[in-house]
Amino acid sequence: MRKKYKIIDLFAGVGGIRLGxxxxxxxxxxxxxxxxxxxxxxxxxxxxxxxVPxxxxxxxxxxxxxxxxxxxxxxxxxxxSNAGLKKGFDDTRGTLFFDIVRIVKFHKPKVLFLENVKGFRNHDKGNTxxxxxxxxxxxxxxxxxxVLNAKYFGVPQNRERIYIIAFLDNEINFEFPSALNQEVKLGDILENKVNDKYTISDKLWAGHQRRKLEHKKKGNGFGYSIFTEESAYTSTISARYYKDGSEILIKQEDKNPRKLSPREAGRLQGFPDSFKIPVSDTQAYRQFGNSVAVPVIEALAKNILKEID
Structure with missing residues (x-):
C-alpha cells in the first residue's frame, strides 16, 4: 500500500495546480x-x-x-518592503508570501511547490x-x-513560468522534467463549430487594426496576434483575455477573426473537456488566463513523487 500524501492548495484559483x-x-x-x-x-x-475553498x-x-x-x-x-535590510523572514511581512511562510513554519511540510510569472526571477533587481x-x-x-515553457509539454501555448520547488529532506536531488517530444499545433485544441458570438465585431476588428498600425509606426510589435490551425503555439493567455481577445485571435475564412471559446481557452491550458465551466464567459477567460498549464504541473509532480516515494 503506497503512502497517501496530504496536500493543501493555496491561492487555488480553479484548481489547475491541484489537477496536475x-x-x-x-x-x-x-x-x-x-x-x-x-x-x-x-x-x-x-x-x-x-x-468550497x-x-x-x-x-x-x-x-x-x-x-x-x-x-x-x-x-x-x-x-x-525594506528589501536589502537583511531582515529575512520579516522582509516578507505584508505580502502573501508571508502567509505561505507562517504556514510552512508551523507545519513543516515535506515539499513546497510554488509557481509564479517568469519575471519573478528578476523582479525588483532579483531581490524578490x-x-x-x-x-x-x-x-x-x-x-x-x-523556468519551463508550456509549449514543450503538449499544449500549443508559449507560456513561461517559474517553478520553485523546495524539499525538507536535503538529501534529495531534484531534476526538472525535460521537454516532451510531442508535436502539437493550435488546430489540436480548436472546436469544430464555434458560436458566431466569438467572432469579433467590425468595430472591434477595425480598432485592433488601427492600434496595430499605430504601434508599428512607433516601431514596436504590440497589437493583436493572429493564429491559424497550423500555428505551433499561441501567445500566453492572460486574465485580461476577456477584454478584447487581442493576444490570441483565430483566423477565419470570409469572416473577421474570432476569439477562443472558453472551452478552447481551457484546452490551451491543458484542462480536459470534463472540466466543468459553471461561470460566464468573462469569468471563464479570467479563470483560465490566471491558471496554469496543467501538463507542466503534472510533469513536475511526477518527478516530485519519484523523489519522495
Missing part, C-alpha cells in the same frame, strides 16, 4: 485544505472538486489548517526571488527553481 498533482499522484493524493479569495473561482472549484488566507491561522505533506501555491508577485530562496533555506529547505 491529482493526475500525477492518482490515489496517492489526499487534498485536506484549499483557499481562494475570488468568489467566481470558488464556484468553479466547487463544481469540479466538490468542496476557504476564503482569505491572511485571515486563517496556521493551526486551523490540518497537518499536511505538500503545499501548493501559485502566489502573486509582490515586492518585499532572493528573499524567497533565503527565507525557505532559513526554514531548512533545499530550494530548486527553473
Amino acid at each position: 498533482f491529482q493526475n500525477a499522484f492518482q490515489s496517492n493524493a489526499e487534498f485536506v485544505f484549499s483557499s481562494e479569495i475570488d468568489k467566481f473561482s470558488k464556484i468553479t472549484y466547487e463544481c469540479n472538486y466538490g468542496e 476557504n476564503g482569505d488566507i491572511t485571515q486563517i491561522e496556521a493551526s486551523e489548517i490540518p497537518s499536511f505533506d505538500i503545499l501548493l501555491a501559485g502566489f502573486p508577485c509582490q515586492p518585499f 526571488f532572493k528573499v524567497v530562496q533565503e527565507t525557505l533555506e532559513e526554514l531548512g529547505y533545499k530550494v530548486y527553481a527553473d
Whole structure:
C-alpha cells in the first residue's frame, strides 16, 4: 500500500495546480485544505472538486489548517518592503508570501511547490526571488527553481513560468522534467463549430487594426496576434483575455477573426473537456488566463513523487 500524501492548495484559483498533482499522484493524493479569495473561482472549484475553498488566507491561522505533506501555491508577485535590510523572514511581512511562510513554519511540510510569472526571477533587481530562496533555506529547505515553457509539454501555448520547488529532506536531488517530444499545433485544441458570438465585431476588428498600425509606426510589435490551425503555439493567455481577445485571435475564412471559446481557452491550458465551466464567459477567460498549464504541473509532480516515494 503506497503512502497517501496530504496536500493543501493555496491561492487555488480553479484548481489547475491541484489537477496536475491529482493526475500525477492518482490515489496517492489526499487534498485536506484549499483557499481562494475570488468568489467566481470558488464556484468553479466547487463544481469540479466538490468542496468550497476557504476564503482569505491572511485571515486563517496556521493551526486551523490540518497537518499536511505538500503545499501548493501559485502566489502573486509582490515586492518585499525594506528589501536589502537583511531582515529575512520579516522582509516578507505584508505580502502573501508571508502567509505561505507562517504556514510552512508551523507545519513543516515535506515539499513546497510554488509557481509564479517568469519575471519573478528578476523582479525588483532579483531581490524578490532572493528573499524567497533565503527565507525557505532559513526554514531548512533545499530550494530548486527553473523556468519551463508550456509549449514543450503538449499544449500549443508559449507560456513561461517559474517553478520553485523546495524539499525538507536535503538529501534529495531534484531534476526538472525535460521537454516532451510531442508535436502539437493550435488546430489540436480548436472546436469544430464555434458560436458566431466569438467572432469579433467590425468595430472591434477595425480598432485592433488601427492600434496595430499605430504601434508599428512607433516601431514596436504590440497589437493583436493572429493564429491559424497550423500555428505551433499561441501567445500566453492572460486574465485580461476577456477584454478584447487581442493576444490570441483565430483566423477565419470570409469572416473577421474570432476569439477562443472558453472551452478552447481551457484546452490551451491543458484542462480536459470534463472540466466543468459553471461561470460566464468573462469569468471563464479570467479563470483560465490566471491558471496554469496543467501538463507542466503534472510533469513536475511526477518527478516530485519519484523523489519522495
